[in-house]
Amino acid sequence: MWKSIVYKEWLKIRWFLIGxxxxxxxxxxxLFLKVQHGFTFQGGTSFWYNILFMGLQFFGFFKYFPLLGxxxxxxxQYFPETINKRIKLTFHxxxxxxxVLLIMHAIGVVCLVLSYMLLLGVFITxxxxxxxxQMVFDSVVSVTPWFLAGLVAYFFVALIVxxxxxxxxxxxxxVAGFFVNIYVKSPVIAAxxxxxxxxxxxxxxxxxxxxxxxxxxxxxxx
Amino acid sequence: xxxxxxxxxxxHYYGKKxxxxxxxxxxxxxxILGLLGKNGxxxxxxxxxxxxxxxxxxxxxxxxxxxxxxxxxxxKARIGFLIEGHIQYAFMNIHQIEKFYSGFYPNWKPAPYxxxxxxxxxxxxxxxxxxxxxQRSQVALGLILAQNPDLLILDxxxxxxxxxxxxxxxxxxxxxxxxxxKTIFTTSHIIQDMERLIDDVLIMxxxxxxxxxxxxxxxxxxxxxxxxxxxxxxxxxNLKFVKNLEMVKNKVExxxxxxxxxxxxxxxxxxxxxxGFNQVKMELEDAFIGLTGKY
Numbered sequence: 051m052w053k054s055i056v057y058k059e060w061l062k063i064r065w066f067l068i069g070x071x072x073x074x075x076x077x078x079x080x081l082f083l084k085v086q087h088g089f090t091f092q093g094g095t096s097f098w099y100n101i102l103f104m105g106l107q108f109f110g111f112f113k114y115f116p117l118l119g120x121x122x123x124x125x126x127q128y129f130p131e132t133i134n135k136r137i138k139l140t141f142h143x144x145x146x147x148x149x150v151l152l153i154m155h156a157i158g159v160v161c162l163v164l165s166y167m168l169l170l171g172v173f174i175t176x177x178x179x180x181x182x183x184q185m186v187f188d189s190v191v192s193v194t195p196w197f198l199a200g201l202v203a204y205f206f207v208a209l210i211v212x213x214x215x216x217x218x219x220x221x222x223x224x225v226a227g228f229f230v231n232i233y234v235k236s237p238v239i240a241a242x243x244x245x246x247x248x249x250x251x252x253x254x255x256x257x258x259x260x261x262x263x264x265x266x267x268x269x270x271x272x
Numbered sequence: 273x274x275x276x277x278x279x280x281x282x283x284h285y286y287g288k289k290x291x292x293x294x295x296x297x298x299x300x301x302x303x304i305l306g307l308l309g310k311n312g313x314x315x316x317x318x319x320x321x322x323x324x325x326x327x328x329x330x331x332x333x334x335x336x337x338x339x340x341x342x343x344x345x346x347x348k349a350r351i352g353f354l355i356e357g358h359i360q361y362a363f364m365n366i367h368q369i370e371k372f373y374s375g376f377y378p379n380w381k382p383a384p385y386x387x388x389x390x391x392x393x394x395x396x397x398x399x400x401x402x403x404x405x406x407q408r409s410q411v412a413l414g415l416i417l418a419q420n421p422d423l424l425i426l427d428x429x430x431x432x433x434x435x436x437x438x439x440x441x442x443x444x445x446x447x448x449x450x451x452x453x454k455t456i457f458t459t460s461h462i463i464q465d466m467e468r469l470i471d472d473v474l475i476m477x478x479x480x481x482x483x484x485x486x487x488x489x490x491x492x493x494x495x496x497x498x499x500x501x502x503x504x505x506x507x508x509x510n511l512k513f514v515k516n517l518e519m520v521k522n523k524v525e526x527x528x529x530x531x532x533x534x535x536x537x538x539x540x541x542x543x544x545x546x547x548g549f550n551q552v553k554m555e556l557e558d559a560f561i562g563l564t565g566k567y
Contacts, residue, residue, distance in 0.1 A: 054375030061364060134359045138325055144349035144376055147324075270326035 051145060052153055059127060059157040066126040067161050070119045074169040081111055082176045089180070101185070107239060109173070109189055116166060116193075116200030117230065124207025127158050128260075132211055137267060151264050155208065155257070162204055166197045188239050195242045198253045199233035202226070205253075208260035214267050229256065276301050276423050276455045277322065282331035284317055291317050292479055294331070299472070304449055304456040306470035306487070308463060308560055313476040315459040316356065319427045322457070323353060335423065349377060352421035356428040358412040362401035366394065366411060370418070377419050384448070385414035406437035413441055417448060424449070426458040430465050438462065442469045467556040475563055482515075482563050487556070494559050496552045497526045497535055502545030513538070516565050525552075527562035 085108050088097040100106040107113075131137045140154075141147045173193065177186040206226035210219045233249060236242060242249065277299035284291045291314040299305045309315050320326035322333050324341050333340040338347045361369055366389050374380045388410045394403060400411055409429070416424060424445075430438050446469050449456050460466055466473070466487075473490050475483040483490055494515075504522040508514055513534070518525040524546075528535060532551050539546055554562065 051376050054372050057368075057375075058361065058364075058372050061368060130361070130363055133362070134357060135355070136359055136361060138323065138353075138355055139359065139361065141325070142323060142348060142351070142353045144345040146345060268325060268327075270320065 051143075055150065055153045056157055059154055059161075062130055063123055063126045063158065063161060066122050067165055070122050071165045071168060074115055074119070074165070075172055077112060077115055078169060078172050078176065081109055081173075082180070084108070084111070085180055105239065107192065109193060112173070112193065113196055113234060115169075116197045117203050117234070118200075119162060119165060120200035120203030120205075121207055123158055123162050124204045125211065127154065128208050128211040137212065137264075141264075141268065147264065147268060148261055151260060152258070155205075155260060158204060158208075159201065159257070162201065166200065170197065191243045191246065192239050192241070194246055195233040195249055198249050199230050201253050202230055202233065202256055205256045205259055206230075209263050212260055212263035212267060214263075218263075218266075274301055275299060277333065277335055277457060279318070279321075279333040280331055282318075282321065282328050282333065284314070284321070284326070284328045290479055292476070292481075295481060297333075297474060297484070299455060299457050301455055302453045303471045304446070304458065304469055305472040305474060306466040307457065307459045307474045307476065308466065309459075309476035310478075310564055313478055315476065316427060319356075319425060319457075319459065322425060323351075350422045352416035352419050352424040354412055354416060354424070354426040354429055357431050358405070358409040358429075360400055360408065360412050360415070362408075363399060365397050365399050366392075367396055369400065369411065369415065373415055373419065379420045381418050381420050383418075385418035388414035388417070388444075405432035406434060409433050409437055409441060413444065417444075420452075422454060424454060424456045424458070426456065426460075428459050428461055430460045430462040438465050445469065463557040463560045464555060473556075475560060477564055491554070491556065491559060493529050494554075494563065495528060495530075495532070496554050496558065496562050497524075497528070497532065497549060498552050499524055499526070499539075499546045499549040502547070506544055508544070511538075516562055518562075518565075525562070527559075 085097075088100075088108070092100075101108060131140060140150055143150055145153075170190070170193070174186060174190060177189055181189070203226065206222060206229070210222045210226070213219045213222060229252075232252075275298040277297065279295060279297040282295040282297070283293045295314075295318075297318070307315050307318065317326060321328050322335065322340050324343055327341060335343060336347050336350065338344060343351075361372070364372065370382060370385055374382065392403075392407050392410055394407060400408060403411070409432075429441060429445075433441065442465055445456070448454065456469075458466075458470070470487055473483060473485065473487045474481065483494070501522045501524055504519070508524070508526065509517045513528050513530045514526060515529065516527040526535065536549060538544075539549075552558075
């Protein structure tokens with residue numbers, strides 16, 4: 051049965067996922083084109099100075115990209131379920147309702163994480179060409195919360211899209227904004243280092259928020 | 273034969289608006305029950321409660337003895353569900369959707385599905401979203417037939433279908449249900465179709481059930497008498513045996529479960545002058561309107 055669910059979810063999100071990943075790779079390519087540009091036209095010393103002493107995040111351009119991915123995949127996956135209340139078909143499948151949703155959710159998370167890992171891999175590979183390992187490490191520490199923010203966005207999109215009442219959707223959107231902001235607040239490189247384990251735990255805790263909307267839908271909230 | 277569906281003392285409100293109170297429904301195994309009612313009388317509400325998409329204020333519905341609010345997967349596998357408007361996963365094509373559903377049902381029988389699909393003039397890669405309403409209805413029906421469920425719950429299957437597709441849908445469905453001893457619980461806005469399909473009828477009005485019996489019994493016991501009153505000021509509407517009365521000037525349509533002799537005798541005994549008294553043969557749609565009124 052889970053293979054069928056994987057199949058359906060893949061049909062919904064495949065082009066969005068592939069499109070987002072390609073866009074991400076192009077974005078990272080652009081990022082390092084700018085790095086190359088900085089080295090070439092500002093000179094290595096000046097560029098290093100800006101990074102080390104002026105707090106320049108050469109990857110700052112990438113900040114909201116994972117967030118965009120979470121939004122795109124979340125909408126692509128859950129919006130089709132709400133058209134004409136197709137979620138009823140999903141709930142009618144011979145599985146427990148929460149299990150169906152959690153399997154769908156896990157598929158979305160796996161796809162998103164694979165895409166993120168690919169992007170992170172490209173980012174790390176290109177970073178090692180230009181920067182020493184300590185700086186690459188700090189950069190990864192800096193971007194990790196942004197990727198977690200993308201997952202949080204995905205979880206809240208699921209909650210918001212499946213919610214039957216608009217008023218609640220607005221409320222959830224405000225809560226989502228509050229939580230996402232936690233992950234993207236500090237502009238200082240590697241500032242989130244000590245907080246990353248906590249952010250991972252917080253992200254995992256938020257992974258099941260969609261069950262609340264599903265519960266409300268099944269109780270007949272319209 | 274036992275009951276496949278039993279709803280006991282079902283009560284539901286939307287806010288303060290009562291949909292119904294203490295509604296009792298039972299559907300016999302192997303029978304086809306048609307739930308008829310005007311808009312807003314609670315047909316879709318009942319379907320939603322049966323499928324666990326709505327929690328009733330009180331009372332319960334049992335399907336194969338299980339509370340419909342918490343149906344186990346094995347029981348859900350025995351139920352085929354058609355959503356109003358023949359809704360399906362429209363982002364799939366007919367091959368993809370068959371592949372998707374076949375993974376859930378061990379008794380999946382693809383033959384009836386592909387037989388229906390062979391009649392559709394669609395390309396193998398055409399998405400369901402680009403099909404006509406009639407074509408979509410055949411996809412939805414084909415999937416239910418392939419699922420081979422014991423109980424079919426069909427919410428307004430006739431919606432959006434032209435007469436040809438409606439007839440095809442009904443004939444296919446009835447033949448299938450009777451050949452395989454399936455139970456069907458269905459609603460439809462198009463009453464004339466139901467006569468060809470159902471065994472039992474449940475007619476709902478606002479907040480109450482007007483009739484629940486075999487359709488043959490309903491069609492023989494519920495009658496319409498037409499006559500012209502000599503005095504159109506006579507009030508017959510509130511008589512106990514009169515289920516509905518439609519009056520235009522002095523022309524009367526009287527609907528009742530009583531016999532022709534009873535009504536004639538009543539009119540004579542009470543000095544109600546009239547002429548042209550005759551019983552009018554009704555189709556199910558006439559009887560439905562006769563019982564529920566023309567708004």
